[in-house]
Amino acid sequence: MAQAPIPQRIAPLSWRKPAFLWTPLGLALGIGWPLALFYDDVAPQRLALTGLFIVFAIALVSLGASWVLGRAPKARRVVVSHVVTAGLITALISPFVLTQLLENVASAENSGAHFTFDMAMAMMPLALVLGLPIALVSGVLFAWTALKPSATGASDLLDDGVFRGDVQPFR
Numbered sequence: 001m002a003q004a005p006i007p008q009r010i011a012p013l014s015w016r017k018p019a020f021l022w023t024p025l026g027l028a029l030g031i032g033w034p035l036a037l038f039y040d041d042v043a044p045q046r047l048a049l050t051g052l053f054i055v056f057a058i059a060l061v062s063l064g065a066s067w068v069l070g071r072a073p074k075a076r077r078v079v080v081s082h083v084v085t086a087g088l089i090t091a092l093i094s095p096f097v098l099t100q101l102l103e104n105v106a107s108a109e110n111s112g113a114h115f116t117f118d119m120a121m122a123m124m125p126l127a128l129v130l131g132l133p134i135a136l137v138s139g140v141l142f143a144w145t146a147l148k149p150s151a152t153g154a155s156d157l158l159d160d161g162v163f164r165g166d167v168q169p170f171r
Contacts, residue, residue: 010074010075011074011149011150012072012073012074012150013072013073013074013075013076013079013147013148013149013150014147014148014149014150015146015147015148016145016146016147016148019146022145022146023146025145025146026141026142026143026145026146026147027056027142027146029141029142029145030052030056030083030138030139030141030142030145031049031052031053031056031138032049033137033138033141034048034049034052034134034138035048035049047098048134051090051091051094051131051134052134052135052138054086054090055083055086055087055090055135055138056083056086056138056142057086058086058089058090059079059082059083059085059086059139062082062085062086063079063082066082073147076140076143076144076147079139079142079143079147080136080139080140080143081139082139083135083136083138083139083142083143084132084135084136084139086135087131087132087134087135087136087138087139088128088131088132088135090131090135091124091127091128091130091131091132091135092124092127092128094123094127094131095120095121095123095124095127096120098120098123099116099117099119099120099123
């Protein structure tokens, strides 16, 4: 005996239309705002820009995978959590990548400086303290700019009379 499917009370988010305009604008706001934060120093600008490119690449891949698996985000907080999780991964990996990069630069300049694993571990709290708030603000900017609640929501279901019998009056 097949039962009727359970209706969705909360509709998934959808891309703001036209997507070719709002998605790049959301990415530009999410990735570009630290440039204004570090407007005097080019090195932190480049580091934040590179880090946020990596964060959004990971976040958009995980969001795409959740959409493909049929678990589209229903709230902006889910999108922000994808961005913050990607920021956490990037912040935890960044000291090791940065250490390797600095060691390559030092060996190219023949300065004799060596960067060790302990130095990378000492940089990890700093990367987390700086990276996670930046990822949070970037995720919020992106989610509010590029995505919107779908037009079919719980109010539409109530207007159709699907759940009218389930509504209990106040007693």
